[in-house]
Amino acid sequence: MTGPTRRGRVSNRVRELREAAAMTQAELAERVSASRQTIIAIEAEKYAPSLELAFRLARCLGAPFEDVFSYAD
Amino acid sequence: MSHHEKFAWGSLIASLLAWSFLTMRMTDSWAVVNVSPGHMIWTYGAVVVLMIVAHATLAAILDARAGSEAGKDERDLAIAARAERIEGLVVLAAVNVLIIHALAQAAFAGHALPSIDLGTLPVLFYALLTVLFLGHITSQLATIWLYRA
Numbered sequence: 001m002t003g004p005t006r007r008g009r010v011s012n013r014v015r016e017l018r019e020a021a022a023m024t025q026a027e028l029a030e031r032v033s034a035s036r037q038t039i040i041a042i043e044a045e046k047y048a049p050s051l052e053l054a055f056r057l058a059r060c061l062g063a064p065f066e067d068v069f070s071y072a073d
Numbered sequence: 074m075s076h077h078e079k080f081a082w083g084s085l086i087a088s089l090l091a092w093s094f095l096t097m098r099m100t101d102s103w104a105v106v107n108v109s110p111g112h113m114i115w116t117y118g119a120v121v122v123l124m125i126v127a128h129a130t131l132a133a134i135l136d137a138r139a140g141s142e143a144g145k146d147e148r149d150l151a152i153a154a155r156a157e158r159i160e161g162l163v164v165l166a167a168v169n170v171l172i173i174h175a176l177a178q179a180a181f182a183g184h185a186l187p188s189i190d191l192g193t194l195p196v197l198f199y200a201l202l203t204v205l206f207l208g209h210i211t212s213q214l215a216t217i218w219l220y221r222a
Contacts, residue, residue, distance in 0.1 A: 033146065038149075041148060047148055049148075
């Protein structure tokens, strides 16, 4: 579900992959049409992005969706 | 602090100032005074103008500073939607408190609860505007909290 999330349920590797791509949070935000604050919240796993934004992030980071996001039961 | 969080802080302060102005015009030692309809119309107009001018000025200043960050993305919209839901619940609860209080006062005269005489226009006017301010202030507080949570 999109929205503020309990830390740890939807985990992601956005920070790791962004840093590997030598991209700043502002650059990634601009490329996926989100605000820098939203990228910060996603990286801190305080916000679970919508499917659309999650796919845009994965595509922008050049990684398959399941390598970027994972869901723990 | 994001553009929208700054706007919520500004809106919160503007709303508290406008409500203080309303309280100053309508009460004396925290009791609503019996004022004329003309006084209430002037007060209502002044509060509306105050809120519009404050929010328009705030938006213009913040938009000029924020540039491309002024638009809302999906997280901003999700936070705004949650804050509006909370505001709706608070207004619903406050209106129900007023209704129950008015019914209790009619049915059980002389009860021990604090008395609000909703039968007089100045009290009704002040109570309804206070409920609207309460809802808006709650919405701004919820927005600030959700951005930080």
